Amino acid sequence: MIYTVTFNPSLDYIVKVDSFRLGEVNRTYSEKMLPGGKGINVSIVLKNLGIQSVAMGFIAGFTGDEIQKRLNDFGCESDFIRLQSGLSRINVKLKSNEESEINGRGPRIREMDIKKLFDRIDRISDGDVLVLAGSIPNTLPEDIYEKILDRLKGKNILAVVDATRNLLVNVLKYHPFLIKPNNHELGELFGRKLQNDEDIIRCAKELQSRGARNVLVSMAGEGAILVEETGKTYKSPAPKGVVRNSVGAGDSMVAGFLAGYLANRDYQEAFRTGIAAGSASAFSEDLASKEDIQALLRQIETIQRRS
Numbered sequence: 001m002i003y004t005v006t007f008n009p010s011l012d013y014i015v016k017v018d019s020f021r022l023g024e025v026n027r028t029y030s031e032k033m034l035p036g037g038k039g040i041n042v043s044i045v046l047k048n049l050g051i052q053s054v055a056m057g058f059i060a061g062f063t064g065d066e067i068q069k070r071l072n073d074f075g076c077e078s079d080f081i082r083l084q085s086g087l088s089r090i091n092v093k094l095k096s097n098e099e100s101e102i103n104g105r106g107p108r109i110r111e112m113d114i115k116k117l118f119d120r121i122d123r124i125s126d127g128d129v130l131v132l133a134g135s136i137p138n139t140l141p142e143d144i145y146e147k148i149l150d151r152l153k154g155k156n157i158l159a160v161v162d163a164t165r166n167l168l169v170n171v172l173k174y175h176p177f178l179i180k181p182n183n184h185e186l187g188e189l190f191g192r193k194l195q196n197d198e199d200i201i202r203c204a205k206e207l208q209s210r211g212a213r214n215v216l217v218s219m220a221g222e223g224a225i226l227v228e229e230t231g232k233t234y235k236s237p238a239p240k241g242v243v244r245n246s247v248g249a250g251d252s253m254v255a256g257f258l259a260g261y262l263a264n265r266d267y268q269e270a271f272r273t274g275i276a277a278g279s280a281s282a283f284s285e286d287l288a289s290k291e292d293i294q295a296l297l298r299q300i301e302t303i304q305r306r307s
């Protein structure tokens with residue numbers, strides 16, 4: 001079974017405004033509400049690709065109920081821990097001349113809630129896949145992902161981590177199967193702006209030397225680079241299309257990569273499916289459907305191998 005964990009789920013309120021004016025009343029011409037949070041998005045795209053997973057994490061209040069309901073409406077299984085107080089966040093995604101986002105802090109998670117999560121984590125067994133994705137509320141310590149992987153030590157699971165800064169760095173020693181920083185997040189880890197592909201590959205390999213098995217670096221409209229565990233490196237441009245909503249493109253890429261890998265344990269197929277799923281979501285109002293992904297997959301033929 002595949003388990004996704006989202007510590008801080010959200011309702012994503014996606015609004016479109018013509019020429020947004022700061023400090024004034026702006027009227028939307030389009031509004032949409034979707035269940036969000038990185039692990040949840042991975043579960044939805046996996047489901048769209050015909051793969052069931054269990055979405056775990058913490059929800060609270062009426063917004064939490066709505067997240068769970070909408071996720072279940074997509075046909076996804078969930079096993080959330082319900083917090084006794086607070087509200088799951090509503091993240092505002094403002095589309096105008098530029099895309100801006102306001103992501104909430106999220107409710108307080110207490111020690112007893114973490115214990116409940118660990119009980120669920122203990123049920124994960126050999127052959128399962130665990131996806132840890134997204135930020136954690138700032139009331140939690142930055143070693144929480146690390147603690148989860150420590151708990152699973154000795155079990156033969158594939159761990160995927162999509163997180164930033166220390167949350168990511170701290171898990172490398174547990175040899176995660178896949179990490180997926182974007183090029184900016186990767187640069188942030190090394191305290192500088194990465195200048196070119198060689199620079200990106202060098203940093204990705206450095207994360208491998210610290211423990212990551214496969215490093216997938218997404219670069220939005222520029223495509224992605226994969227440094228796989230054998231050291232082989234691939235780059236692919238992104239397919240061209242009209243970007244409608246890039247929220248969740250990275251999560252879709254993680255779902256696509258997993259789906260592609262689990263089909264035949266082939267990294268090139270995983271990489272191509274990851275790019276197709278990421279771009280298909282960027283070109284859709286919602287997260288990518290199977291048909292969208294398959295249509296783009298046919299366009300991603302050239303995988304440039306680089307040293």
Ligand SMILES: Nc1ncnc2c1ncn2[C@@H]1O[C@H](COP(=O)(O)OP(=O)(O)OP(=O)(O)O)[C@@H](O)[C@H]1O
Pocket residue numbers: 182183217218219220221222223224238239240241243246247248249250251252253274275276277278279280282
């Ligand atoms: N403008 C775009 N045009 C084509 N493909 C895109 C575009 N933006 C994203 N993608 C696809 O989605 C993948 C992931 O995108 P990106 O690098 O923006 O991830 P991310 O920063 O993790 O995104 P997010 O946090 O919004 O989920 C890219 O590698 C690419 O395949």
Ligand SMILES: O=P(O)(O)OC[C@@]1(O)O[C@H](CO)[C@@H](O)[C@@H]1O
Pocket residue numbers: 008010012035036037038041091103133134135136247248249250251
């Ligand atoms: O605040 P975090 O956890 O870093 O990111 C949350 C979020 O922006 O990530 C998803 C897109 O990747 C959205 O569905 C959600 O609103």
